[in-house]
Amino acid sequence: MDLMEKIVSLCKRRGFVYPGSEIYGGLSNSWDFGPLGIELKNNFKQLWWKTFVHGRDDILGLDAAIIMNPKVWEASGHIAGFSDPLRECKLCNTRLRPDIIDEFHNSKVQGVGNVNPKSAFIEQLTCPKAKDGKHVWGEVKQFNMMLKTHLGPVEDSASVAYLRPETAQGMFIDFKNILSSFPKKLPFGIAQIGKAFRNEITTGNFLFRLRELEQMEIEYFISSPKKDEEWQKYFEEWRKEMWRWFDLVGIDGKKVHEHEIPGRERAHYSKRTIDFEFDYPFGTKELYGLAYRTDYDLTSHQKYSGQDLSFHDQETGESYIPHVIEPTWGVDRTLLAILLSSYYEDEKRVVLKLKPYLAPYKVAIFPLVANKEDIMIKAQSVYKKIKPQFTCIFDGRGNIGKRYYAQDEIGTPWCVTIDYDTLKDDTVTVRDRDTAIQERIAIDKLDNYFNQKLNII
Numbered sequence: 001m002d003l004m005e006k007i008v009s010l011c012k013r014r015g016f017v018y019p020g021s022e023i024y025g026g027l028s029n030s031w032d033f034g035p036l037g038i039e040l041k042n043n044f045k046q047l048w049w050k051t052f053v054h055g056r057d058d059i060l061g062l063d064a065a066i067i068m069n070p071k072v073w074e075a076s077g078h079i080a081g082f083s084d085p086l087r088e089c090k091l092c093n094t095r096l097r098p099d100i101i102d103e104f105h106n107s108k109v110q111g112v113g114n115v116n117p118k119s120a121f122i123e124q125l126t127c128p129k130a131k132d133g134k135h136v137w138g139e140v141k142q143f144n145m146m147l148k149t150h151l152g153p154v155e156d157s158a159s160v161a162y163l164r165p166e167t168a169q170g171m172f173i174d175f176k177n178i179l180s181s182f183p184k185k186l187p188f189g190i191a192q193i194g195k196a197f198r199n200e201i202t203t204g205n206f207l208f209r210l211r212e213l214e215q216m217e218i219e220y221f222i223s224s225p226k227k228d229e230e231w232q233k234y235f236e237e238w239r240k241e242m243w244r245w246f247d248l249v250g251i252d253g254k255k256v257h258e259h260e261i262p263g264r265e266r267a268h269y270s271k272r273t274i275d276f277e278f279d280y281p282f283g284t285k286e287l288y289g290l291a292y293r294t295d296y297d298l299t300s301h302q303k304y305s306g307q308d309l310s311f312h313d314q315e316t317g318e319s320y321i322p323h324v325i326e327p328t329w330g331v332d333r334t335l336l337a338i339l340l341s342s343y344y345e346d347e348k349r350v351v352l353k354l355k356p357y358l359a360p361y362k363v364a365i366f367p368l369v370a371n372k373e374d375i376m377i378k379a380q381s382v383y384k385k386i387k388p389q390f391t392c393i394f395d396g397r398g399n400i401g402k403r404y405y406a407q408d409e410i411g412t413p414w415c416v417t418i419d420y421d422t423l424k425d426d427t428v429t430v431r432d433r434d435t436a437i438q439e440r441i442a443i444d445k446l447d448n449y450f451n452q453k454l455n456i457i
């Protein structure tokens with residue numbers, strides 16, 4: 001089994017991530033986050049909020065609607081330009097995105113001589129419908145990735161609406177509202193965590209490329225720069241913050257690389273973009289992005305809405321459209337990168353070496369033996385004492401070694417065992433997940449012990 005297969009299997013077996021709609025044969029690239037997956041995801045989303053919203057004075061939070069007025073997407077350029085190249089076989093209508101074909105088949109197909117592996121792959125695909133087994137590819141077309149729906153009972157062009165393809169636009173649309181409720185000086189930012197939807201042509205690689213995804217985004221508004229250095233300064237600050245985030249969540253920094261996106265490949269709104277790429281087992285690919293969106297979005301929304309979206313600077317008396325630096329983090333890719341970075345195995349055990357504050361359970365409580373009533377009662381009382389403060393699980397089944405290994409596999413940092421000595425002196429054994437070292441701690445000192453370890457953020 002390769003690492004991806006091991007992660008996918010662990011995720012399903014231990015309740016992190018299940019295939020979506022599984023009893024109906026599944027749905028291509030839809031995944032459900034199980035009891036442990038949602039805990040892990042909530043923990044890093046809260047950490048993100050704590051770091052960038054609560055931890056700073058210059059960023060405010062927002063939770064905007066997923067379905068917005070369709071004019072938003074005209075103004076943002078998504079209806080005209082949010083598309084991917086697509087090639088369709090004239091015989092069987094197989095549709096493929098030429099630029100990402102390597103993501104799932106590169107290993108099987110080698111380019112020969114000057115032939116690029118992607119083109120080689122397209123040519124070598126066998127078609128079940130054609131006589132010679134070959135596809136007959138049409139021209140490359142542009143395919144819009146917005147997910148469309150209709151609002152209300154009548155399905156006509158007037159009722160068309162879209163599920164947002166990025167959370168970012170909510171921050172531009174509410175920019176003026178937020179400024180009037182919370183007068184702010186520039187620079188200041190608006191942050192949002194939420195779902196976005198993209199009708200990706202080709203999905204795959206577990207949580208990597210989804211149609212229903214989640215983002216954590218910040219639009220950081222700065223004054224209109226007179227020189228490049230003015231926006232570059234903030235761009236550099238956010239670049240450092242993104243590196244700090246990798247450390248905070250335990251994403252292996254050695255596997256992260258910055259990729260400067262050349263002009264012709266940048267999104268229509270961007271004057272500069274850096275992708276933070278991660279070495280996934282299936283290749284080095286985008287994890288996060290950092291873009292200088294200029295004043296593109298607010299200028300465009302001002303034009304389409306007819307509303308004044310300028311910022312009035314009280315100190316200089318000037319009014320202008322602010323510019324924007326946008327750091328963006330994909331939630332699902334974060335989860336995947338955390339799992340890949342924390343997976344460890346040796347001959348004896350599999351361990352998810354998650355940062356303790358991200359672990360779904362912080363503590364597991366074990367009675368040494370399940371058939372001794374006084375030990376069970378004591379273990380239950382420790383469990384009740386710990387549970388209000390730390391996410392906690394009680395396990396009295398099977399032998400203690402197996403119970404340790406089961407907790408290692410889901411990343412529980414500490415296992416507490418209640419044994420015969422506990423009945424005499426009110427101490428318990430605390431075993432550390434990573435070192436397997438055991439310490440004897442008094443029950444009334446456990447709160448302090450865990451709090452101290454958890455506060456090293």
Ligand code: GAP
Binds near residue numbers: 329332
């Ligand atoms: N607001 C800017 C924006 O949406 P993006 O690079 O298209 O930029 C931002 O997306 C992040 O969202 C990516 O860096 C990635 O982490 C995540 N993302 C994008 N498309 C995705 C998909 N199909 N599945 C999972 N995550 C995706």
